[in-house]
Amino acid sequence: MKKIKKWLLGVVATVASGVLLAGCGFPGLSGTSSDTIRIASQNTTEQQIMAYMIQDMIQHYSKLNTTIINNLGSGTVSFNALKNDQADISAIRYTGTDLTTILGEKVDRNNVKATDKKVADQFNKKYKMTYFPSYGFADTYAFMVTQKTADKYHLKTVSDLKKVSSKLTVGLDQMWLERKGDGYDAFQKLYGYQFGKTYPMQIGLVYDALESGKMDAILGYSTDGRIGSYDLKILKDDKNFFPTYNASAVASNKVLKQHPELKSILNRLNGKISLKTMQGLNYQVDNNLVEPEVVAKQFLEKHNYFEGSDK
Template sequence: MLMKYKQIITISLIMTVLFLSACSLTGSSDDNDVKIASMTTTESKIMANMLKLMIEHETDEKVELINNLGSSVVLHQAMINGDANISSTRYTGTDLTGALKEDPVKDPKKAMDNVQKIFQERYDQTFFDTYGFANTYAFMVTREMAEKHHLQKVSDLKDIAKDLQAGVDNSWVNRVGDGYKDFVKKYGFDFKDVYPMQIGLVYDAVEAGKMDVILGYTTDGRIASYDLVVLEDDRQFFPPYDASTLAVNELLEAKPKVKAAIEKLIGKISTEQMQKLNYEADNNLVEPAIVAEKFLEEHNYFEDEEGGKKDD
């Protein structure tokens, strides 16, 4: 079944190269600017805007957003190439087996320790402590599908998997350790067809009936808005995916106030809060920038110690 999406993967990689080449050729920003890259996911965009607002409020720096990068692989390459110097959302489990090509680690603390150590030593980049939420992969189906086939956990798919079309994150399929090959080994079944796509498209695909099952993120607001059923990972296949900021050390050393601004968000956003923020954007159609600003205002990030507004 892996052969069925090789052509799609090849096209995705070609588009990645073309996109990054375009970024390098634009010359629209100064090399000293703070450049925050985000993926196509709502969550990544919200956190990018949150970082932008925090940095601009706490410093005099000019901040540029680089939006809609297709996957964590593209984010990683943008950071290496110098097209970006901050990634708004990086995930321990994703980077450990993807960008770093290490074995998956089930223990959250050990996974965090490993990615922080390796990014420092190998890429001279700082993987900050988590924002406070984990965005774990999970297989999902419509409620109608779940009730029809009595689906509660992933292993319940085994008897019908040969007839199912699955939409999955295009950065997941070829990952070693926690990708599709290893999933098949762990659960003992294969889907009829596997379609890699940008993660933001999988929810619409299953809601519209174009996919039977999808691999999505547990913090996504569309789980609630589309009334999707999250299937339990009963064989504990997926490793932890704690969300964090990643930044190049050159930037942090040259601009220590930027580092201080980033650190103010460490441990401040729970998984439940992130799902609500995503829901606000995806279901209520509020722009990610507005969602980010509202969260910071409601949690008094723009006030000084005396409780008044900080001077801009």
């Protein structure tokens, strides 16, 4: 069931990505009325959870209609949706990713805290988009091994991998392999080693591959619920290779001007979702097969839709 679902998501993502990159509108959305807020979501679990969470918040606190443009294939695709006025809100954007891929700037590893402000300022200036404060978690790329492997080779940091790197079979996010600035080429230059064998994989498959022993190490996402369920060891990025990937909602200034109530609605989620919380929400979907829409609604109901938290 999981494999079929992942395959279908991939097909939908590919089709949607092609539509956006071609500069065409989404079928059925070209005539969307001005009181319908279009929420763009990528094809990862947490993106979909947050898209439904935003939808529920808007419907709870306003009379606006909403629609979700789901399963977009990458951050670039969802960015172009906002840029081309095909969407109004991006469910999650990550500051570090936008710094390197959208803005094309290098990571300042001596001042990683400056990333958020730089990205927010540039998005507002260049693209007329508002970067909201972080939800409270950062979905950072992270190298992981099983506890058995960590104990065997005495691994605590990414630098510790160097002594055994030539022996390792490593599963890597296929998009990360080609990325500029914070991809594999830049990684090799900073850390001074490469892995014996690397396999480009869909990010959703790397955890199972590691847990089953098919891989010695993987590059995954720090918010994935399977980290805890598989008891995986995250290795510390001791050279600060990866920039901060704080997760935030981004909205076009146009829609915020048309519907100023959206600002206070989105601000209610500021700092409300920790890394541990996001891991738990993702786990409900990926492991327990609960639909993202259900997970989002149950979380908001549990917290009374964060009433009184819009400051």
